Amino acid sequence: MAIPRTTTDSPARHLAKQHVWTAVLQALRAAFVPRRMRCLWAASLVAALVVNPYVLNDGQSVLMSCMGIVCSTSLLCGVILLCGVILLCLKYRFTAYAVLPAVILFNAGLYMMQMRYGVTLSLSVLASIAETNFQEACAFCTAGSIAGTLLLAGFIYLAIYWSRRSLHQTATWAALACIWSLYGVSLLLSIPAVSCSAEPLYLYYTSDKAMGWPLVDFVMAHKLVNEYVANDARQFNLLQELPSCAEPLSHCDAPDNLVVVFHMGESVRADHLPLNGYHRNTMPLLSREPNVVSFPHATSFGIVTRISAIGMFTDAELERRQPGHSSFIDLFNKHGFKSIRIMDLNGDSVHDYSLGILTRNCRVQKQTPPLHRTPDMMQERTSLVMEGCLGEYGNARQLYVIYNEGSHMAFSYPEKAARFTPARCNMDDPKAHLDETINAYDNSIVDLDASVHRMISRLKDRPAIYFYCSDHGVALGEKGKMFQGHTLPCVYRPAMFVWYSDAFAARYPDMVRALKANRLKAVSHDHIFHTLLSLAAIRSETVRPELNLAAPQAKETAVPIQPEVLADWQPFATATAASL
Template identity: 30%
Template sequence: MHNFNVSSLRDSALFHSLCFGTLFGLLYNAQPLKEFPVHGFWIVAYVSLLNTCVFYALNFVGKVRIVLVPLLFVSASIASYFIYNLEIEMNGEMIAAVMETSYFEAKEFITVRLILWIALGFFCSMVYLRTARRIVVSRKQFAPLLCVVALLVIVFQAAGVETFKKNHVEERQALMPRNITPYSLADASGAYYSSQIRMKELGQLTELGGIPSEVQGTPPDVVIFIIGESARGDHFALNGYSRDTTPRLSAEPNVISFGNVTSFAASTRISVPAMLTNATSAAPAITTTSVLDLFGAQGYSTHWISLNDRFNKNNNPTTRLINNVQDRRFRSFFNATYETAKDHMMLPAVRDLVTDGGTYPKIVTIHTRGSHWQYPERYTKQFARWLPATSDVDEPQEVINGYDNSIAMTDDFIAECIDLVREKNAVVVYASDHGDSLGENGIYTHGRMNRPEQRHVPFIVWASDAYRKAHPGVWENMKGHAASALSHDYLYYTILSLGRIKERGHRYDLDLTSSSVVAGQGSMAELLAKSSAASQ
């Protein structure tokens, strides 16, 4: 009979891997304990066994382990921090946000809590490496390891049993590697790079300026197209929100607010390119340059003003579309740092463009910061109407206060743009790229396509008296669809028609100025109906 040897157990590679696999599971995949009171323990146990196999395998990689283990802990720390605190979903869009964001945007998400969480992960990795020095890998340990692997396979296969799939959908999803930190990072990275490959396979974008089009009637002097950021339609008083977040727009007689609009996606990098092109929810591929090229082909001077940084045109989904725009101005033009930049800084440039007495007609597109996280950084003191305001997710009402203050500043910005062209034959269009979650089910920011609050966006049109007088039918047709279920699908053809431009193959069913418009396309109701049909 063999005596139990504590020292040999401590130095066992399998026991060492089990200890750190369990620690890793509890640190970075503890959500099931809260979300699934009945099955949560078993899910975490499964994840811990999976981690055990990974840590055991690290015994065979030699000195590379010195790099791999800290990388594993630190990446898991970063991913789990945002999953725990903001309830983000780790997918290709999240990787895209990391890969394509600027240093300044990324810096706004760095907190003391995040730094401490990363430090804890790094410390654990150092403890692992130190204790792993004395580990002895024995052939005798392969038998129990095979049992662990067999158990994992059995559980994974059982998760595919029809009864389990039907009655425990969320628990089954929690067992998938794509939902386990940090393995979800590999799945999400694969999805991102696959999308990049597909984008390259599409080849060169079709130049919209070369597509046959014509101006019908007298074009307006100025079209201003404002692209909002992270604005939710249900937080605009104009759409019935209880707080008066839009006092200036609500007082405007020539405003139409479409209150039931669904965004193309839940992220900027997908929505904005779709807003600028004829992509639709049914045909989402971006194959052309921006709508501004069609305006340019019909004699408009084209302008792009943004407080965002300019990225490489081949890598960033938005900037690659606007290469032909005649006048492009980014944050560097305004001599503003990322921390101090506010949307109102762009107003003098807009004023110069629309009042210079130069070439008309012109289209001015303004890409705003709007309500991008962190919300208190988006507005000036005069718009701090609801206090206290913070970006601390432990204080959800204070987060909402900051968000609503940013909407109030957006209201003022749009109204100021209207004032600049009030006496001209002009239209102003505002639409946001997506919304944000504000604590619903513990979720914050954006990136989840299936969250209604992240897809419900404002879509507002203002027209001057001169424009309405010149085109009375246009205004009446749009008013008739103010309460209709709509989406970003309608934006492209509506903006063209507001500029009195029609392209070959113009889709009147997606043109809100037309009497032939068909409501509901790309709306949340349509998307949910399709999703329900697919699951049956």
């Protein structure tokens, strides 16, 4: 009888399997049994409720809320413990206390921007963050955001402290790996993003747009920072070095007392004006004015102020993104207009720096009075400054360049403008209270109506033009998006209208007829430079008749456009492509 052969590796394989299962059991025990790990999981549940405002929304089922809690727990624990391992295994204890909270809080902020407002990391978003001002930043500093940040920061420090105490134990490392694996599984099985977003969370994280939670794509972030620092510096230099539009031959036959007002609006979308058929009367005063011509089919040069300003003040165009000449202000100065800039902010601040560059040639620069001096006024503060200037400069030719906060988030307005109620822009969760958010937005347009009407009432006894155009619109829940910075029609279809005085109509009837004849055409920010100069009776080689809405031969903006080009200004790429 043959003797069965034995191998020495069979017991070894059996022993190896035993070790694997033992390690798994030890990892599970280490992940859930020790008191410190139970505290971590409990703290993560609390953090999930506070940090994620979409866990317990009105009208949301209990099952969906519970799944949201589980998903948020995995996100929080996974990120905190993984980052803790990466830093602490290198024994950078003090670096961990300083860097780890900053990294995780930054990631959490990007995640919340995606979940709350539908915003993902991009060059436009990075530039907007870098150039923001104190008032804009305060809009996001809600009680919920502050509480969530403090709780998350505290949780991070506790995680570092508890993890560091037992890093020498193998079971702790196994527990961290186990928890991170649970995070990955929950990520793939996670629920659709709640509230108004229809995109499942797992699709968001597995798509090429996944640049938010749990870890920022640091390569992309580094690339965007370099691009912002390098390209934007060159772009700003380019704006400063543009040849003046006053250099070519030009002449002006405007009356000596002509007043031209260019009001660069903020975040007012065309479809929320009754002048364009909106079902609400958000402009009770201007809607009764007979001399208002609105252009309901306008397209903006950009989807954020810093980009749109370039197309509004220069001869840059939607397709030809590079301007050929400086701001139209130079031509007004050349022909004896007293140019006055009125802004809520200091035009030389970092905020929307391109706007400051393009309006720096205004000979007089005014700032609206602070809110605490005029508590019952918001946008009407601009009219106070303009009234003072009209009295000071009398019957001289005058150009006013106006820019104020307008309908910028979080849609501020005085109590007297509260026409639609209940109204409140809840920055913690604007999509969950969309009706209130839209009411607040419409009330801000009511305030704009009062401000513009007050200013044009001071211009009715002289030749005058009031050209209003918003820099862009805003998203109000469309496709789960909120506010500006999105390539959606509601964002790149801004409000645009022109008011003219009776004296102007009597002197230039042909221009008025052309404005009315062109009102239903597809126009854009391309037309502003050429139309504004023509309305001021300035004739120049830089004015193109086909982009002059005060001329019968004005042409429409070429459609369809590629909305993606509106997200950034890339004159260097355009110039390179044109040379090939």
